[in-house]
Amino acid sequence: MTTIACGLLLIGAFLYVFWPEKNVEAQHQKTRLEFLRERREVLFDNLRDLNFEYRSGKYPEEDYASQRAMLENEAAETVAEIDLLESDAFAPQHG
Amino acid sequence: MPAFGSFALLVALALSGYNLLAGAVALRQLATGRRSWISPEKLAETARRAGIASFFATACAAFALVWAAFTNDFSVAYITEHSNRALPAAYKFAALWSGQEGSLLLWAFLLSAYGFVLRARHKVDVKLTAYASTILAGIQVFFLLLVNVAATPFSLVTGAVPPDGNGLNPLLQYPEMVIHPPMLYLGYVGFSVPFAFALGALMMRYPGEKWIHITRRWTMVTWLFLTVGIFLGMHWAYSVLGWGGYWGWDPVENASLMPWLTGTAFLHSVMMQEKRGMMKSWNVWLIFSTFMLAILGTLLTRSGLVSSVHAFAQSAIGTWFWVFLVIVLAVCLFTYILQRDHLKTEHKLESLVSRESSFLFNNLVLLAACFTVLWGTLFPVLSEYVQGNRVTVSAPFYNRVAVPIGVFLLFLTGIGPLLAWRSTSMRSIRKNFVLPATVGLVVAIAIIPLGVHPWTIFTTDGQGAFYAWITFAMAAAVLTAISAEFFRGARVIQGKSGQNLLMSMVELTRRNTRRYGGYIVHFGIVLIFIGISGQAFNQSHEQTMNYKQSFMLGPYRVECLDYSQDSNPNYDTEFALLNVYRGDHFVTKLAPELRVYAASQQPSTIVANHSTLVADLYVIYAGKDPATGQPVIKAFLNPLVAWIWIGLIVTIFGTGIALAPNLSAAIAAQRHRAAVPAEPVPAGRAGN
Structure with missing residues (x-):
């Protein structure tokens, strides 16, 4: 009984590990563009949080304005770089 | 079964070893661009599967050990040492982690279970998961080597198989x-x-x-x-x-x-x-x-x-x-x-107030x-190495350092969420800090007549009451700050949706589960701090008690009603029956025990505890007075202990909320699902 159980475990493991898989997931390296898109989402989240906290009365008007300006500048820089990379990626196909 | 368990552990080690080696080779090939007879993606996939299979092999080994405990297989040395026939079923299961070898097997099993989930969810990020899976396989190899070589749970007893085991440590039979x-x-x-x-x-x-x-x-x-x-x-x-x-x-x-x-x-x-x-x-x-x-x-x-x-x-x-x-x-x-x-x-850090x-x-x-x-x-290990004698560090050392650190941490728990990212202006500080600081101050003054005296810091052994005073005041300020966060946010929601404040708070929490779940966790931690501070006011009393004899502890009168002894196959027990009164009112009956377990002949205390939000009346049967044969009863009055366990429940609840997805994300996912038309099923696949 023990021998059969051991044999089943060994054969089952071997078959599972080495059974040929047709659709193997490709390992893909994240690009700068993908990173920037993630960063843009984080910045938009930060802006949404800031707006909500301001509306809830947590920050005075002056603090809110300066915080918002800083975040918007950062977001604008990120969006600009995204646009540049997207246009670069698009250009060769039409060039 | 022991042979199967041993074999399963060997298979698990081989699979984890393959996961580590094949995974590392595949990642190296992908990083350098070198190719061999098998593509690195396919090699990485076999490595991932080996990791998954190692979970099943380790699970088989853990099952074999639990099976051996339930079937009283005393040919396995580990089962002889940590189980016996009279042991209740739940504790037989606990035998898996009650000894060195079994608990290392549990480590290996849980690690492979975590690895199983990680490898099964590899599509989240295939490459990053491949790295994590390979590193995890390295840790698995270490623990599986331990249970295969250094601490084998399936070792057999030498000589004749004993008729019964030594039993589980009585302290663990709870x-x-x-x-x-x-x-x-x-x-x-x-x-x-x-x-x-x-x-x-x-x-x-x-x-x-x-x-x-x-x-x-x-x-x-x-x-x-x-x-x-x-x-x-x-x-x-x-x-x-x-x-x-x-x-x-x-x-x-x-x-x-x-x-x-x-x-x-x-x-x-x-x-x-x-x-x-x-x-x-x-x-x-x-x-x-x-x-x-x-x-x-x-x-x-x-x-x-x-x-x-x-x-x-x-x-x-x-x-x-x-x-x-x-x-x-x-x-x-x-x-x-x-x-x-x-x-x-x-x-870079822009301001110290942020x-x-x-x-x-x-x-x-x-x-x-x-x-x-x-x-x-x-310190005991280091002192023995340097001086040759072991110097033990006891509770006062830790309390002297950890208590002020804890109080400062409580302070940060309160102020952190009130500060803005980047920098906080004085206007903002005034706006957000006035209410919590006022509540803290009011509480600090209000609790002085209740006996929480801050000036005890000037006495030699009264620092506990001083720290308790600070903690209670700070706790009130932090709870106010947390409540204000919920209240302010809920009012914004209320203004838009027209819901009542409570429902607005629920929606607020669902919209940002991480933040508001985190606040609930902070709430729980504050309750735990309050509970721990109660220690400063602990009282105790010890007395040999005859029938109808009583003693006072705080507001309670404890009276001995009876004392006796009993036996069952697992243990012999001595116990006392005590009536507890508050003034003339009967409160409860307590029965502290002292058990001696049959298999190990080790004693174990079973505490009787009457717990309220104000204090625990905690009674133990400390043995028999050798001169009179009467029970020695030791009682403690421990204030606010229940707050610790309530705080833990709140912390679990808050973490559960923080783990849940945000409402907006959930709605977005629902909308996305609704927007994507159902994939037409080709005729050949229909019904498969």
Whole structure:
């Protein structure tokens, strides 16, 4: 009984590990563009949080304005770089 | 069954070894672009599957050991040492982790279970998961080597098979002991996953902070398990050890606290990395340290280095752990030195009065607490090495350092959420701090007539009451600050939706579960602080009691109604029946016991406890007076202990909320599903 159980475990493991898989997931390296898109989402989240906290009365008007300006500048820089990379990626196909 | 268990462990080791080697080769080939007869993607896939298969093999081994316990297979030495025929079924299951070998098998099993989930969910990020899976396989190889070579749970007894076993340690025969160790292990082992992701992300120079997003839930679940494990251990110590307390700064308790402290610091500081791209090196080292402290804790418990009521017997297994720890440190250092330019911070700290600085101080305070605990735990070992004699560090050392640190941490818990990111102006401080500070001040004054006197700091042994006074005042301020956060946010929701305030608070929480779940966790932590502060006002009384004799403790009168003894196959017991009165009103009946277990002939105290929100009346049967044969009863009046357990429940609830997806994300996913038309099923696939 023990021998059969051991044999089943060994054969089952071997078959599972080495059974040929047709659709193997490709390992893909994240690009700068993908990173920037993630960063843009984080910045938009930060802006949404800031707006909500301001509306809830947590920050005075002056603090809110300066915080918002800083975040918007950062977001604008990120969006600009995204646009540049997207246009670069698009250009060769039409060039 | 023992032969099957042993074989399953060997198979698991081989599979994990293959996962490690094939995974590493595949990742190397992918990084360098070199190809061999098999594509690196296919090789990586076989490695991933080997990792998954190792889970099933380890599960078979764990099942074999539990089966041996349930079938009273005393041919297995481990079962002879940790079980017996009369042991109740639940404790037979607990035999899996009650000894060195079994608990290491549990480590290996839980690690492979975490690995199974990680590898099954590899599509989240195939490449990053491949790195994490390979690193995790390396840790698995270590633990499987241990249970295959150094601490084999399926060793057979030499000579004739004994008719019965030695039984389970009586201290472990308590319902919580069936849950506490697995929870603690789930916490210890679980930190391997964020560690593996962090190391993997550093090795592959993962761009951005998404690895934190991927591991956030892992880290929180792990932190929750460790928290629950620690508190169940405290509750067990309180209910079983019979010394009237729940935390004794025992080295094994300390071993579980250290990774909890650094893990808590990590949970906070990763927010700075996610939101502002700051403290990247710090975070990487925090999670590296947390994992290494979990391993160090396991080493301390198992090597016999420190003496503890929880520790396993002294064994040579410590050398294995030292070697592993050195290898882990070397790998972490090497990777960090090689890739440190990848961890450049994107922003600098702009102001000392900002959310970032509150996180930084929170981290420094938690690390200071961790260092204190580490120093106190290792001091006996270091003093023996340097001076030749072992100097033990006791509770007063820890309390002197940890209590002020705890109070400062409570302060940061309150102010952190009120500060703005980047910098906070004086206007903003005035706007947000006036209400909590006023409430704190009012409470500080109001509790003085109740006997909480801050001036006791000037007495030699009265500092506890001073710290309790600060804690109560600070707790009131923090609870007000948290409530104000909910109230302010709910009013915005209310203005838009027209719902009542309570429903608005619920929606607010559902819209940002991470933040408001976090606030609920803070709420729970504050309750725990209140409960711990009650210690400053503990009272106790010990007396030999005859029939109808009584004593007073605080507001209670404890009267001896009867005392007797009883027997069952598992243990003999002596007990007293006590009536408790408050004034003339009967409150409850208590029956403290002293058991002597048949198999081990070891005594164990069963505490009788009457718990209220104000105080616990905690009574133990301390033995018989040899002269009179009458029971010696020891009673403690421990104020506010119930708040600790309530605080834990609130903390679990808050963590559960923080783990849930946001309402907006859930709605977006629902909308997305509705927008995408159902895929037409080709005729040949229909019905498959």
